[in-house]
Amino acid sequence: xxxxxxxxxxxxxxxxxxxxxxxxxxxxxxxxxxxxxxxxxxxxxxxxxxxxxxxxxxxxxxxxxxxxxxxxxxxxxxxxxxxxxxxxxxxxxxxxxxxxxxxxxxxxxxxxxxxxxxxxxxxxxxxxxxxxxxxxxxx
DNA sequence: AGGATGACATTAC
DNA sequence: GGTAATGCCATCC
Numbered sequence: 001x002x003x004x005x006x007x008x009x010x011x012x013x014x015x016x017x018x019x020x021x022x023x024x025x026x027x028x029x030x031x032x033x034x035x036x037x038x039x040x041x042x043x044x045x046x047x048x049x050x051x052x053x054x055x056x057x058x059x060x061x062x063x064x065x066x067x068x069x070x071x072x073x074x075x076x077x078x079x080x081x082x083x084x085x086x087x088x089x090x091x092x093x094x095x096x097x098x099x100x101x102x103x104x105x106x107x108x109x110x111x112x113x114x115x116x117x118x119x120x121x122x123x124x125x126x127x128x129x130x131x132x133x134x135x136x137x138x139x
Numbered sequence: 140a141g142g143a144t145g146a147c148a149t150t151a152c
Numbered sequence: 153g154g155t156a157a158t159g160c161c162a163t164c165c
Binding site for chain 1: 145146147148149
């Protein structure tokens with residue numbers, strides 16, 4: 001539950017960010033196993049803020065969400081998390097692009113062409129409603 | 140107020 | 153296939 005405008009003038013600003021963070025976490029939670037989205041995809045789906053905001057929200061959420069299903073634009077997992085993420089990809093069967101000669105276990109990227117999640121129509125409606133709840137109109 | 144920082148993206152070379 | 157420059161948005165110093 002989100003409380004709006006009840007913390008004073010500075011609180012009003014913070015409420016929006018909290019709502020946005022909540023929306024990011026919600027979307028991440030909708031990504032099915034073995035599927036992924038990029039930071040840019042999520043910011044675009046929400047229609048607010050930018051990719052960095054998504055990373056910010058995930059870093060705050062910690063392990064409460066499937067963070068390994070959110071990647072950078074090139075298919076690499078979040079910086080410094082490749083090793084931890086690999087375990088999940090292995091378990092879920094996420095399609096990976098492995099180098100011909102694997103130097104170390106973090107040397108890989110996710111096959112975005114096969115693994116990128118496409119929201120269904122009903123999910124898209126929910127996304128639109130989520131986007132609306134952030135302020136009605138995009139920036 | 141002004142600058143540095145961060146789980147990023149895009150473009151250019 | 154890389155690295156560098158620029159844009160971006162909120163937070164922290």
